[in-house]
Amino acid sequence: MVALNGQMMRTIQGGIDNPNLTTDHWGYGWVNQFDPSPYVSDTQRAGQATLMAQWPVAANGRVLTGRHLRAHVDDWYHRIHISPQQLDLGNVVSTQTTPVGVWNAYLIPQTLNSITGLDEGIEVGGQPAPPLLFQALQERDWQVTVTPDGQPVLDTVVSWEFDNGRSAGLRITANRIIAWTFVPDWGDGIRERLTALTDILQSESAVSQRRRLRLAPRREFSGPMYADGRERQLLDVSLFGWSDRIWSMPVWPDIQLLEVGIAADVDFIPCSTEHLDFRNGGMAMLRGEDAFTSETVEILEVLSTGLQLKRNTQLAWPAGSRLYPARAAQLMEEPALSKLTDRLIEAEVRFLIVEPCEWPEWLPGTLYRGFPVWDRRPDDSEFLQHSAERMRSTVDSGFAQPLITDTARRALQVLGQRHLDLGRAARALVRSFIYGMCGTQKVVWVPTHMDDLTVVATISSVSTTIDIENIGYTRFGAGKPGRSDIRIELWDGSVFMRRLIGSTEIDGLVERVGLDSALGIEVQPQQVARISWMNLMRFESDTQEIEHMTDSEGVAAWATAFREERDDEF
Structure with a gap:
């Protein structure tokens, strides 16, 4: 059998659904509320006392605390609106005019007394001069003009002041600059x-x-x-x-x-x-x-x-x-x-x-042992620096012979380069490379572009050795960092980069050096354009200078120096 839930309903007393109210209220007869003596019954029942008016009735008063809740009307009305509220004009190089609207959102008229904050070079027009009456809910438009004349750095507030003490402010920020219109003499670039x-x-x-x-x-x-x-x-x-x-x-x-x-x-x-x-x-x-x-x-x-x-x-x-x-x-x-x-x-x-000068960063896509290879051949029309430096520590008492120690136990190569570039694309590439090197932070492999080793015998496709002219490599440089990586360039444009892993003297004219891997093709001595040493290097200086001899479609020169680093050894 299904159980049904229910609730016992009670009857109302005297037609009033509230047991706390007395039924004596029903002892009064109906009275017309528009009678000159309102709420006083003109009907009296038998056995009851004479009815008397006791108006007004005083209640037991008490203080109630509360908070006014904001409504949509409070967000828009009973205030002065201005649009826009701020003008960030950036670099002002010519006269700039911007429309600005002021809205009286009061439900009663308001009077504009004045407009303040008009510094040199700021003009406000488009409406009659104050005092100016705004009708209820009226909006007026002004034209705010900023000229290059005035203070070099502009940061001010133009304020519309009203008679009720309210104001609307427009903040204006700008840098005033003027054009340098004098052209250079290209004779010296x-x-x-x-x-x-x-x-x-x-x-x-x-x-x-x-x-x-x-x-x-x-x-x-x-x-x-x-x-x-x-x-x-x-x-x-x-x-x-x-x-x-x-x-x-x-x-x-x-x-x-x-x-x-x-x-x-x-x-x-x-x-x-x-x-x-x-x-x-x-x-x-x-x-x-x-x-x-x-x-x-x-x-x-x-x-x-x-x-x-x-x-x-x-x-x-x-x-x-x-x-x-x-x-x-x-x-x-x-x-x-x-x-x-x-x-x-x-x-x-x-x-x-004085503004950020961003430019696309670029490093060569050719990699050797995980680092880019900067293999652009420099201009040899002028003498280029090519030297080595050692980290020498000297102890000298002034009496005995000084003690000089090479703390790094190796010579660090310093290699100068100069590049002449023709056209916008080549010039942009050089600037991107300078940005990509991040000053003296990044490193790249740099070949000397000199004829450092001379091949004297055919190199087979599977050979891991090369016979070269005897230059004393076995005696002075074999296996030493800085003289263990080579770049082999053929006349047909092919390039091979290898590490030398050993050497031996065959006789007084020939040395044999070992490669870490075969070239994969047969190479005759006459096919070799040059074999150059390669070193892992960074810029020697954080400052790089490009000399623009003509405009960007013409010639530019860039001279720099690279300094060897040991990043590949650790």
């Missing part, structure tokens, strides 16, 4: 310096720990500038007033001429961008035939076909106008001015770029 920072701890055995301290190298440009006539006068007053401030410096080697003209008030510049120093959020400069005709624009996006701008251009630019990438930079020192005539001067300027 432009020098670009990249300076990394590496902390090196080296032991007495020449083993080192190297730490990278900068995310990207500091970047400097220097070169001579000529100014004549009116431009000389402009240079003079510009340096007088702005020499300690931020400039928009064109990256002179990356110059190009516009192939087609562009009209005023456009947001796209068709141009070449590959291997050039354009970047999203960066700047570009357009320049005419003199220093007085220029325009600096901000880049929204770098495309393969050109530059998409944040704001439209202000001027029209014909075909043939100069176009540069531009960087925010500061003069590192006052330029040295040389008077050539009363109208012509030469200025040697040196700029430090």
Whole structure:
């Protein structure tokens, strides 16, 4: 049998579902609440006392604590709204205008008394001057304009002050910069310096720990500038007033001429961008035939076909106008001015770029024993440094013969190189390699590119030995680090890299050296272009300098020195 649950229902008393209430309330008759004497019964039942009015009735009062809960209306009304609340304008190189809306979200009118915080170079327009009446729930739009004139670093608040004590503030931050429109003299070229920072701890055995301290190298440009006539006068007053401030410096080697003209008030510049120093959020400069005709624009996006701008251009630019990438930079020192005539001067300027200069890092893809191989052949038109250094410790009392000890017990090679590069791609590759080396932190295998060993007999495809001319290798260098890795280059371009694992003298003319593995092909002596020593090396200095002899489509030179490290031995 199924059990059913239920509940006993009780009846109500006097029609009132509350046993705590007395039924005497029902002793009163109905009264019209609109009667002049409300709530006083005009009907009296037999046996009851005379009814009397006791209005008002006082209750036993007590203090109740509570909290006002916010509602949707509190988020929007009974206040003053401003949109946007902050303008981060970045580098201000031209006049920038931004619409700003102010909304009176009160349900009653409010009066704008004043607008404060208008520093030099900040203008507010688009509405009548205060005092200005805002009707209830009325919104008004202003145009806030920031010009390049004024303090170099702008961080201020423009405030709309109302008569009820409320205000709405707009914070504006910007760096005011002006274009450096003077062109360099390419007779001596432009020098670009990249300076990394590496902390090196080296032991007495020449083993080192190297730490990278900068995310990207500091970047400097220097070169001579000529100014004549009116431009000389402009240079003079510009340096007088702005020499300690931020400039928009064109990256002179990356110059190009516009192939087609562009009209005023456009947001796209068709141009070449590959291997050039354009970047999203960066700047570009357009320049005419003199220093007085220029325009600096901000880049929204770098495309393969050109530059998409944040704001439209202000001027029209014909075909043939100069176009540069531009960087925010500061003069590192006052330029040295040389008077050539009363109208012509030469200025040697040196700029430090004050914004992050990121560039793609690159190291060679060819590996030997787990490390990249930098095998680009250097330019031999000038003498190159090639030496060895030892870590000598000297104890000298001043009386007896000094005691000199080679603590590392080996010679560390120092190898100089100089590269001449033609074209934008080669120049960009060199800069990427400099970035990839991270100053003096990273190591690569570097061949000497010299004829260090000479083959005198055929090398079979399975042979693990090579017969070379006797140069004393068995006596002086056999098995020693720094003289145990070779690069074999054939005339047909084939390259083999091997480690020498032993040697012996055959006679006074021939030595036989052992390889860690066979070449896999037969090689005749006349097929060998050169056999060079290879060493694992890093940059000797954190500072690398590129000499731009012409613009980026022309020639640039880079000279550096490599220093041997022992990373592969441990």
